[in-house]
Amino acid sequence: MIYFVGAGPGDVDLITVKGRRILEAADIVIYAGSLVWEEHLKFCKSDFQKYNSASMTLEQVISVMVSEQNSDKIVVRLHTGDPSIYGAIREQMDELDKHHMEYSIIPGVSSFTASAAAIKKEFTLPNVSQTVIITRMEGRTPVPPEEDLEKLASHKCSMAIFLSVQDIENVVAKLIKGYGSSDVPVAVVYKATWPEQKIVMGRLGNIAEKVKAEGIGNFSQILVGYFIEGEYERSLLYHPGFTHAFRKGVK
Structure with missing residues (x-):
């Protein structure tokens, strides 16, 4: 099985619990070495294989994934932040679809x-x-x-x-x-x-x-933007005069 995992922005503790568990079980990790902090790899098992995608092409990345098509190995494609934002994962998934390979995406902190x-x-x-x-x-x-x-x-x-x-x-x-x-x-x-x-x-x-x-x-x-500094109005959600499904507002 192939997992696209969002490693988070940097801090190794900002990966999701699910992402960390999959990373710990991974047999092969293809990680974005120019962006992902290598401290993440310390959570991998001792005999895992690693590939730094910073020096790889799309074809080379897919080749590694496809070579494990008939095995029970867990392959993790470790992306920085959340892979759905500037992660270039669509082109990878399209290639995997051509090979009829299953994959899953684990979101991360952007x-x-x-x-x-x-x-x-x-x-x-x-x-x-x-x-x-x-x-x-x-x-x-x-x-x-x-x-x-x-x-x-x-x-x-x-x-x-x-x-x-x-x-x-x-x-x-x-x-x-x-x-x-x-x-x-x-x-x-x-x-x-x-x-x-x-x-x-x-x-x-x-x-x-x-x-x-x-x-x-x-x-x-x-x-x-002006969210960084300046005046704003109080949220209605927690305003005492605001009624919603879970609370009756009071005057």
Whole structure:
């Protein structure tokens, strides 16, 4: 059986209990070595085989999986964060489907939620934002024109931007145009939950300078929006005057 397992953002304890149990039972682990902390592999049994996919192609990864097709071995494809976000798992699953191989996906904690936790903020606040946009800046991987960063920022909701800090100046330029202000709060979280985690707080007008001063050029989340700082309304859910199925509101 093949399992796609989300390893979480970094901290080895942020993998799910189910993910950890499957990892402990794995005979073969193909892990994203450039992103997944190798401390995860210390939970594997002593005789497991490991493959670092950082130096592998899709074809090579699938070849390892297919070679075990007729065995009872457990194969774990260990992805960083949650594999459903920028995990490139669809192309792997399509190839496995061609070989009529069974697989399962175990979700994980994404770096965008880990980053919000690191700065102790909530993406969705009443009368501030009820929407989170997860996106990235175009680079060698293109982005559909309809999803240009400036257009997305025009919604003025909370944003979590992956894989883009290396182009922070262009990111900022597009966001300023979209939000219509350079005074929007921003947090850049480098390697959320890792021992070397760094948090840089600022505004669109100064965040690029701050990020460069810290020497940050990769492995970062860019969080943008008024959820980071500012006024908000109290939630109705726990308001004494709000009635719902489990509680009668009082005046």
